[in-house]
Amino acid sequence: MAVATEMEKPESKLVPWTARLEKMPWWALILVLLGVLIAYFIYTKPTYQDAFLFLISGVRLTILVSLVSFALSLVLGLILGLGRVSKDVVFYTISSVYVEVVRGIPILVLLIYFAYVVTPVALQLLNALGTVILQNLAFGPLVRLAEYLANLNIQNVDMLVRAIMGLAFAYAAFEAEVFRAGIQSIERGQMEAARSLGMSYFQGMRYIILPQAIRRVLPPLGNDFIGLLKDSSLISVLAVRELTHLGKLNRARTFQTFETWNTVAFLYLILTLSLSVLVKVMERRMSFEE
Amino acid sequence: MKSNNVHGEGSPGVVEPLLMDEDIIVIEHVYKSFGKTPALVDASLRVKRGEVCLIFGPSGGGKSTLLRCINHLEKPDGGTIIVDGIPVSHARTNIDLVRAEVGMVFQLFNLFPHLTVLGNVTIAQEKVRGRPKKEAERIARELLERVGIPEKADAYPGQLSGGQKQRVAIARALAMNPKIMLFDEPTSALDAEMIKEVLDVMLDLAKEGMTMVVVSHEMGFAKAAADCMVFVDGGRVIEEGSPEEIFSNPKEDRTKQFLSQILE
Numbered sequence: 277m278a279v280a281t282e283m284e285k286p287e288s289k290l291v292p293w294t295a296r297l298e299k300m301p302w303w304a305l306i307l308v309l310l311g312v313l314i315a316y317f318i319y320t321k322p323t324y325q326d327a328f329l330f331l332i333s334g335v336r337l338t339i340l341v342s343l344v345s346f347a348l349s350l351v352l353g354l355i356l357g358l359g360r361v362s363k364d365v366v367f368y369t370i371s372s373v374y375v376e377v378v379r380g381i382p383i384l385v386l387l388i389y390f391a392y393v394v395t396p397v398a399l400q401l402l403n404a405l406g407t408v409i410l411q412n413l414a415f416g417p418l419v420r421l422a423e424y425l426a427n428l429n430i431q432n433v434d435m436l437v438r439a440i441m442g443l444a445f446a447y448a449a450f451e452a453e454v455f456r457a458g459i460q461s462i463e464r465g466q467m468e469a470a471r472s473l474g475m476s477y478f479q480g481m482r483y484i485i486l487p488q489a490i491r492r493v494l495p496p497l498g499n500d501f502i503g504l505l506k507d508s509s510l511i512s513v514l515a516v517r518e519l520t521h522l523g524k525l526n527r528a529r530t531f532q533t534f535e536t537w538n539t540v541a542f543l544y545l546i547l548t549l550s551l552s553v554l555v556k557v558m559e560r561r562m563s564f565e566e
Numbered sequence: 567m568k569s570n571n572v573h574g575e576g577s578p579g580v581v582e583p584l585l586m587d588e589d590i591i592v593i594e595h596v597y598k599s600f601g602k603t604p605a606l607v608d609a610s611l612r613v614k615r616g617e618v619c620l621i622f623g624p625s626g627g628g629k630s631t632l633l634r635c636i637n638h639l640e641k642p643d644g645g646t647i648i649v650d651g652i653p654v655s656h657a658r659t660n661i662d663l664v665r666a667e668v669g670m671v672f673q674l675f676n677l678f679p680h681l682t683v684l685g686n687v688t689i690a691q692e693k694v695r696g697r698p699k700k701e702a703e704r705i706a707r708e709l710l711e712r713v714g715i716p717e718k719a720d721a722y723p724g725q726l727s728g729g730q731k732q733r734v735a736i737a738r739a740l741a742m743n744p745k746i747m748l749f750d751e752p753t754s755a756l757d758a759e760m761i762k763e764v765l766d767v768m769l770d771l772a773k774e775g776m777t778m779v780v781v782s783h784e785m786g787f788a789k790a791a792a793d794c795m796v797f798v799d800g801g802r803v804i805e806e807g808s809p810e811e812i813f814s815n816p817k818e819d820r821t822k823q824f825l826s827q828i829l830e
Contacts, residue, residue: 466676474742
C-alpha cells in the first residue's frame with residue numbers, strides 16, 4: 277500500500293530525451309504487435325483462418341485438461357504436503373517416497389507410464405477384485421458393482437482420463453512441496469498458540485496454519501498452474517486431441533507448417549499470459565485483506 | 567476429588583491425584599534436555615489454587631521450559647506433572663482437554679494474523695468449547711472491554727500496538743474460562759510505555775483470584791501481586807519463597823547475586 281505517496285520528480289532538462297525511450301516497456305509493445313500481427317493473419321488469410329478454426333477445439337480441451345488435473349493435483353498435493361510435515365512415520369514416509377519418485381521422473385515419461393503401465397495393472401487388479409467379490413460375497417447391490425469391476429476393459433478407460441490423471445499425479449508432487457514450504461513458513465508460535473487453546477493438531481492446521489499458508493503459496497501455485505497448462509501439450513503423445521495434437525494433425529492435413537505452429541504458439545501465449553495477469557490480480561486481492 | 571473432570575467417569579489408567587486438592591499444579595523431579603543440553607534438572611514446584619507464582623532467573627536458565635512443561639508444549643523427559651489432578655504426561659491423558667483449562671500468553675503474542683481481534687478471541691470458544699457464534703462473540707466483546715480495547719474488535723492484529731496485541735492475547739486465553747493462566751515473559755517484547763497497560767490487566771486478574779504462573783522480571787508486579795517467587799537457574803529450582811523472603815532475605819548466594827544485578 278506504500279505506492280500512492282511517491283512524489284513526482286520534476287523533469288530535469290539535463291537528461292537527454294532518449295533516456296525516456298530506455299524506460300519504455302518495449303517488450304510489452306513487441307508482444308502486442310506480434311499478437312496483433314497474428315490476429316490480423318487469422319482474420320485475413322484463409323490458410324491461418326483454416327488452421328485457427330481447426331485448432332480452436334483443442335484450446336477448449338487444453339483448458340479442460342488443465343483445470344481438472346490442476347484441481348486434482350491440489351487436493352492430492354495438500355494431502356501429501358500434510359504428510360511431509362507430519363510426525364506420523366507412516367504418513368510421512370509414504371508422502372516422501374511419492375514426492376521423491378514422481379519429482380525425479382520426467383513428466384513425459386510419467387504420462388506414458390501412467391497411461392500404459394499403471395492403468396492396465398490397476399484394471400487387472402480391479403477385475404480380480406470384482407471376480408473375488410462375485411465368487412465370495414455377492415449379494416444385493418454389491419453384485420452390480422462386482423460385475424462392473426470384473427468386466428472392466430482397458431478400452432473403457434479413455435485416454436483423456438488417463439492423461440488427466442497422469443498430469444494430476446505428476447503435479448501433485450510439486451504441489452505437495454509448495455504446501456509443505458507454505459506450512460513450514462508459518463511461525464511455530466502459531467501452532468503453539470492454537471494448541472495452548474485446546475485445539476487438536478488437526479484443528480490447528482485447519483483453522484490457523486492452512487489459511488495463512490495457502491495465502492502465502494498462492495504465487496507459486498499460480499506459477500504451477502501456468503506450468504501445468506504448458507505441460508498439458510505433452511499429452512499429445514497419448515493422442516488426446518488437445519491443442520498441440522491438433523497442431524500436428526493440422527500440419528499433416530494441410531502441410532502449412534508456418535501457419536499451424538504460429539497459430540498454436542499464439543493460442544498458448546494468449547492462455548498463459550492472460551493466466552499470469554489473473555494470478556497477479558488475485559495475489560493483489562489477497563494481500564489487501566490483512 | 568472433584569477436580570478430576572477431564573477424564574470423566576471411570577476412565578482407566580488415571581493416576582489418582584497424588585496430592586491435596588489445593589495444589590493445582592504439582593511438578594516433581596522433572597527432567598528435560600534439548601539434544602545434549604540439559605534445560606531442566608530435577609525441577610520441582612507446587613502452585614496452590616488462586617496463587618500467583620512468579621518464576622525468574624537468568625535467560626537460558628530453564629524458566630520458559632518449566633512453564634511450557636505445565637501445558638505440555640514441552641514434553642518432559644522424566645518426572646511427574648499434575649495439573650488440577652490430571653497427570654499431563656500420562657499416555658491416556660487427552661492433552662487437548664487439559665490445555666483448554668490452562669490459558670497461555672506468549673512473549674511474542676502469537677495472535678492469529680489472518681483473523682480479526684474478535685476472531686482471535688472467538689475461534690477456540692467455537693471450535694473447542696463448541697459455543698455458538700453469538701455467545702462466543704458476546705463473551706469476546708466483554709473480555710475486550712475488560713482488557714480495555716473494545717473498539718479494536720474488528721481490527722486485524724497487524725494494526726495493533728504491542729501492548730494492545732498482548733491484551734488481545736490475554737483476552738483470547740481468558741475466553742476459554744481457564745483455571746490457570748501461564749504467562750511466558752508477557753512484557754519482554756514491549757516498549758516501556760506499553761508494559762504498564764499489560765501489567766495492569768494482569769494485576770486485575772490476580773486480584774480476582776486467578777491462578778497464575780508468570781515468567782517475568784517485572785519485580786514491581788512481583789511485589790504487588792505475587793504470592794510466591796521461584797528462582798530458576800541452570801535448569802534447577804534454586805530457591806522458592808514469598809516475595810518478602812526473596813527480596814529481603816534470599817537464602818542462596820546465586821539468588822542474591824541475580825537480584826542485585828536486576829535491582830540496580
